[in-house]
Amino acid sequence: MTKTNLITGFLGSGKTTTIRHLLASKPASEKWAVLVNEFGEAGIDGALLADSGALLKEIPGGCMCCVNGLPMQVGLNTLLRQGKPDRLLIEPTGLGHPKQILDMLTAEIYTPWIDLRATLTLLDPEQLMQERYCSDENFLAQLAVADIIVLNKSDRQNDASRAALQSWLSINQAERETVTVSHGQVEGKLLDQPRRNQHVLNASAAHAHNLTAARGLAALSLPEHQRWRRSLNSGQGHYACGWIFDADTVFDTVGLLEWARLAPAERVKGVMRIPEGLVRVNRQGADFHIETLPGSPPDSRIELIHRTGCDWNALQIALLNLRLS
Known part of the structure; x- marks a missing residue:
């Protein structure tokens, strides 16, 4: 079975930087894979992770959970059956809702393949100071599913953001673990924490993308002779x-x-x-x-x-x- 973690968080929270750090410190004897999803089609995260040494599969152009989960299912199957990694890190788009992803990972068909461990949700505390984040359905859903909330960018915090964070944690932390880091420097041992949080918010009917874009399993490339x-x-x-x-x-x-x-x-x-x-x-x-x-x-x-x-x-x-x- 492949140890699997969902690494989620809203736009700009530091997911890709965190994954690069985790890959750089992985055990030399293990083979790791990354399934990465981006809102746009250019495949930037794939390019940023290309030199990491991990097996990589990209799902660009929309949320990987859309179109009945088909893009994610194909990418997931390819990595699990062909790559046979020891660990799989899944990075959904920062604009994605985690419910359908977790539903798929816990489906009976994947029971022999996936050992689902803790979900890590990256949070930039400065986002808690802006209403457009705190009222965003996906922002709230990503935090709701976290087993571990990673308070990133600690080097950039000020009195106002620290106060906003403490106020939010007093209401929302419950019994979930929180860790404070800068530059995504998460300790690898957190990945082996068990999945305990079963609180998954349902996606509303408004959860939709331009589905013509949610179709590929590889980022766009250039046709021959096109600059x-x-x-x-x-x-x-x-x-x-x-x-x-x-x-x-x-x-x-x-x-x-x-x-x-x-x-x-x-x-x-x-x-x-x-x-x-x-x-x-x-x-x-x-x-x-x-x-x-x-x-x-x-x-x-x-x-x-x-x-x-x-x-x-x-x-x-x-x-x-x-x-x-």
């Missing part, structure tokens, strides 16, 4: 636009980072080729992180997510003008 392409997606009150560029396209470093910093979007995430090598871009609101590394990615991918539609054409023109080749 770049754009993809759009919408659902759950959010809009996404992503771009993929071929491996020969190099971007001006300073211009690209300014473009990502100033883009009028709530979420910006990407892996892009620059003259120095590659840069990983991760922005949630004004919280902007970059990491420059040597080497060349197989392509460049960047995606923006916002609560309203943006002028994607204007952003695209500005981005295209930053190409050096």
Whole structure:
């Protein structure tokens, strides 16, 4: 049986960073796999995890639980039967509802295959200070299913966010374990905690995505001789636009980072080729992180997510003008 954990949390809570940390500290003798789901179609998380050494399956373009769970079921079966990993980490989109995912993982058909352990829910306490998060159905549902609530980004907390967190915990913590970390540095031993929490909120009828997008099991790629392409997606009150560029396209470093910093979007995430090598871009609101590394990615991918539609054409023109080749 494969030890399995759901790693959930809303947009920008630090799920991918946490999974990268867990994979970097996994036992050398074990084979791990990751099933990752993204709201957009560009496959940014897959690119961020590509060098982790884990088996990887992507479900881009919508919530993996939609379309009767078929995308998730196919991806899950592929990893379990072909990869036979010792541990499987499942990262749903930050805009997803966890009920159907947990229903599938606990279904009788998977009893011989899956040993479901603790669900870890990442929480950025600053989100508790904003009504749009605290009234969001999926945000609340993700926290409700947690066996362990991971209070991430502790290095960024202030008196106001700490007060909001303590107020929330006094009402919602119950008997669930909470751990406080920064930069997703979760201890691997938490993954072996048992699943105790059976409190799963039902998804409302409003839980729907642009189902034309919830279809793939691999992120978009470029047809031969095509230098770049754009993809759009919408659902759950959010809009996404992503771009993929071929491996020969190099971007001006300073211009690209300014473009990502100033883009009028709530979420910006990407892996892009620059003259120095590659840069990983991760922005949630004004919280902007970059990491420059040597080497060349197989392509460049960047995606923006916002609560309203943006002028994607204007952003695209500005981005295209930053190409050096």
